[in-house]
Amino acid sequence: MSERLLRAVDALSSGRPIVLGGQESILVAAAQLASPAWIAHVVRHTSGILRFAADAALLDRLELADGLGVDAATRAGSGVSATDRAWTLRVLADRASRPSDLVRPGHVFPVRATAATGVRLTRLAGLRPAAAVAELLDDDGAPAGTVEACRFADRHDLEFLTADDLRGAVLRLADARLPTRHGDFRAAAFATPEHPDRHQLALVHGDPAAAVEPLVRVHAACPAGERFGSLVCDCAVRLGEAMREIAAARAGVLVYLRGAEDELVTGLDRCARREPDESLAAAILDALGVGRTVRSGP
Ligand SMILES: [Zn+2]
Structure with missing residues (x-):
């Protein structure tokens, strides 16, 4: 597809x-x-x-x-x-x-x-x-x-x-090296025909396509918690934990799913974390050649 x-x-x-x-x-x-x-x-x-x-x-x-x-x-x-x-x-x-x-x-x-x-x-x-x-x-x-x-x-x-x-197709747009304080990743950006401007991310560690059991986490973005360290939720902590776990594993992927950007403006007083879109996450993992053993959140 x-x-x-x-x-x-x-x-x-x-x-x-x-x-x-x-x-x-x-x-x-x-x-x-x-x-x-x-x-x-x-x-x-x-x-x-x-x-x-x-x-x-x-x-x-x-x-x-x-x-x-x-x-x-x-x-x-x-x-x-x-x-x-x-x-x-x-x-x-x-x-x-x-x-x-x-x-x-x-x-x-x-x-x-x-x-x-x-x-x-x-x-x-x-x-x-x-x-x-x-x-x-x-x-x-x-x-x-x-x-x-x-x-x-x-x-x-x-x-x-x-x-x-x-329907359900994703396009891989760009890749970048992403060294972080949690470990080294490659970031791959994706978009869908439904939302061509809303770039989704996969943070890849090691070679998950070749690994027997790559560690997969799906995380829904929360601008308030992750960008500004808001104390209304623990999203930033959960994101950091997921990244550290994946970096410590032989190979893994963090699928980071973003919602509409207006949430950034209108939703700062609350946690914007949604149930992740599992089918979108599965399509991104598929594009990375990773099986569908998706586990949400830490
Ligand atoms: Zn949050």
Whole structure:
């Protein structure tokens, strides 16, 4: 599951479109990397209507209205060619663009889609939260369902995903060495398509994938206790104990699960520790090649 997500995110990062299968399947590409060749390909196999799906904040900043087409003011031609539309998408996704860089009406149609899968995937890829989206059609010109979309992806060597593939998938983002006063760890960061901005952590000691019985702990973050040493709870103590235990073992993993960051602002007068999300913890352990002998807390 997570491998397919990784391949799809890699494809988006290199400017290739991916196929999202469903009742009405779509082709999705990262707007900021839109190229004339891929836009021509996308237009040829879809309804030809190219949407710019983006975060609401991004649309508001450029004063874009849902469904009202735009062109880049600096386009070369009338705006309809693949070259012009690729350029318009790049201008739309450019952090430095201003409302005056776009003219209305035009040939790329903005839609507010903060939570749409394509937008989440661009965010997961570390790109601007903006996707070029077009509806895939079958040979008869009807919306392509999952089966046709999968065939299309195979034929054109594109990555194919459905919403089911994304459920429970995690993407490994980065690794860092983390020497601590409790012992030496490697920190691995993960994110999910549901919450691409909320990075989860695994603190890895030794080689838990190779160990017979790696010590696994799952700890839910508590900003008040852990960052500020609040006395309303003993989360910081428990975290330190778990890290020391793992560091003393031959190999182990501490899965550190974070909640919404607004808890940091609104919840400082109480313990923010929640029941850890066991399925998320299991997906992270899976990605690390560690079995599912999860034990919560010390
Ligand atoms: Zn706490």
